[in-house]
Amino acid sequence: MELSDRSRRLLAALIREYIETGEPVSSQILVRRAGVGVSSATVRNVLVQLEEMGYVHQPHTSAGRVPTDRGYRFFVDLLLDSRRSARALPAMEAELRHEAGRAPLMDILFAKASHVVSRASGQVAFTFASAAGAIFQRIEFVPLGDTRVLVVVVARGNQVSQKVVDTGESLRPHELVQAANYLNTEFAGLPMPAVREAVLARLTQERTLYDQLLSRALRLARTSFDDLAEEAHLFVEGAATLIGDARQHGGVSLETLRALLRMMEEKERLLHLLTQYIDGPGLTVVIGAEHTTPDLWPFSLVASTYVDGSTTGTVGVIGLTRMHYSRAISVVDGAAQAVSRLLRDAN
Numbered sequence: 001m002e003l004s005d006r007s008r009r010l011l012a013a014l015i016r017e018y019i020e021t022g023e024p025v026s027s028q029i030l031v032r033r034a035g036v037g038v039s040s041a042t043v044r045n046v047l048v049q050l051e052e053m054g055y056v057h058q059p060h061t062s063a064g065r066v067p068t069d070r071g072y073r074f075f076v077d078l079l080l081d082s083r084r085s086a087r088a089l090p091a092m093e094a095e096l097r098h099e100a101g102r103a104p105l106m107d108i109l110f111a112k113a114s115h116v117v118s119r120a121s122g123q124v125a126f127t128f129a130s131a132a133g134a135i136f137q138r139i140e141f142v143p144l145g146d147t148r149v150l151v152v153v154v155a156r157g158n159q160v161s162q163k164v165v166d167t168g169e170s171l172r173p174h175e176l177v178q179a180a181n182y183l184n185t186e187f188a189g190l191p192m193p194a195v196r197e198a199v200l201a202r203l204t205q206e207r208t209l210y211d212q213l214l215s216r217a218l219r220l221a222r223t224s225f226d227d228l229a230e231e232a233h234l235f236v237e238g239a240a241t242l243i244g245d246a247r248q249h250g251g252v253s254l255e256t257l258r259a260l261l262r263m264m265e266e267k268e269r270l271l272h273l274l275t276q277y278i279d280g281p282g283l284t285v286v287i288g289a290e291h292t293t294p295d296l297w298p299f300s301l302v303a304s305t306y307v308d309g310s311t312t313g314t315v316g317v318i319g320l321t322r323m324h325y326s327r328a329i330s331v332v333d334g335a336a337q338a339v340s341r342l343l344r345d346a347n
Contacts, residue, residue, distance in 0.1 A: 003053075008078075010034050010046050011055055015067045015075045019322055024064035069288035069321065072300070076285050076325050092116055092331070093338035111235045113315060113339050118238030121331045123319035124264070127339070128234040128271065129312065134159055136195045138184045141176035141220060149176065151224040155192065159233070165223045171216070179217035196225040234271060236264045241319070259295040260318070278305050278314060283333055288321045302328045304336035313339060 003011065013034035014025045027043040034043075047065050050056045055074060056065040067075070095116055096109065110127040118125035134155035142150040147168055153161045187195045199221045202214075239261055263269040276292060278284050286301040300323055303316030315336040317328050 003050075003074075006036055006038070007046050007050060008074075009036055010043060011050055011067075011071060012075060012078060014047075014056065014065060015071055018066055019324055022322060024059055024066050026064035029064070069290065069297075072287045072321055072325070073290075076287065076329075079326055079329060080283070080285075092120065092334055093341065096335075096338050096342060109339060109342060110233055110313075111237075113335055114235040114237035117315060117317060117331055117335045118241070120335075121317050121319075121324075121328050122241060123317035123323060123328060124236065124238045124241060125315075125317050126234065126236045126264070126270065127313065127315050127335075128274070129159065129314075134192050136187055136190050136192055138188060139180050139221070139224065141171075141180050143171065143173055143176060146170065149220070151220075153224065163224065165220070167220065167223070175213075175216065176220075178213055179220050182213065182217045183221050192225065195221070199225065234267045236267070236270070239264060256295055256298055260299065263295075264318075274303065274314060274316075277301070278303060281306050283329065284316075285325070285329070300325075302332050304333045306336050306340040313343075315339060 010030055013030055017025045017029060017033055027040045027047060030043050030047075031038070031040050036043075047056065050071075051058065051065065053070075054068055055071040057068055058065050096112055110129060113127045114125045117127070137154045137156050139154070140152040142152065144150055144164065147166050147170055149165055149167055149171065151163050151165055155161075187198060190198070199218050203218050203222065263273070273293070273296075277286055282305065284301070284303045284305070288300060289297050291297055291299070291301075298320060299318055300321045301316060301318050302323075302325070303314050305312065305314040313336070315332055317323075317332055319328070
């Protein structure tokens with residue numbers, strides 16, 4: 001059953017009022033705020049219908065109504081249908097350019113973006129980039145003594161990854177330079193997974209067994225790319241805002257809050273969650289019980305994903321279902337566009 005225009009306007013007004021105040025909304029308030037020109041009795045009848053349809057519920061018999069997850073979904077869809085083509089917020093892009101520099105490293109840019117988005121939205125913010133589509137630019141090997149070597153891999157867009165490997169043999173600096181030069185000449189410009197596959201294929205070729213330099217370079221590369229090709233860069237900022245919101249507005253158990261904070265600290269769980277929801281560029285909003293994990297039902301997620309040609313990245317926020325959706329959508333979408341432009345400029 002479709003909602004009438006009057007019901008839609010009253011529901012939207014109720015949700016806006018509840019988001020602002022956190023208090024159940026009465027029919028008298030809606031008469032003043034919705035601007036529909038009807039009596040309190042008519043508004044009460046509409047609210048009863050909305051409750052029967054699952055858009056609102058009444059916490060107590062004498063209280064006003066509050067939105068359900070279905071009500072929030074109606075409201076978010078209304079926002080998405082009516083919003084103009086999103087543009088990056090000029091102030092946000094200028095701030096990111098100033099703080100990250102002209103040619104920002106991926107880690108610096110994403111850390112700054114998380115901070116800016118959290119502050120602008122008042123929510124927990126996250127940014128991450130998958131290395132799966134990153135384009136290999138160069139590799140460097142730095143001797144650390146004994147048989148350990150620091151591996152530095154740079155992908156297009158100044159995306160830098162580092163790891164320490166044990167080569168099992170003592171290598172001189174000039175041998176490491178030769179190995180890096182060979183790999184950079186052979187594989188620069190290829191996606192990271194393609195580099196790893198090519199390295200494994202060449203290690204099986206007969207001539208590799210008889211070329212000491214080639215064999216050493218490929219063995220180093222295999223060890224280096226085993227983890228880096230799958231690595232994702234994830235930054236989370238503003239977890240303390242959840243604690244403040246929970247204390248101020250209630251409705252979230254301490255154990256549920258702890259479960260969310262643990263998930264963000266572990267990061268792998270958050271990455272797994274995001275890959276479940278996000279399957280391409282654009283905006284994604286997941287509300288309450290739409291989450292696959294019951295622990296997350298008190299929360300909503302707003303995320304915007306882009307592909308800039310070499311890197312897939314996502315900017316988003318997580319907060320209580322009573323979040324300011326209009327602001328969150330604007331900030332997240334604008335930040336994703338700003339990060340995308342900064343990365344393209346750096347290439």
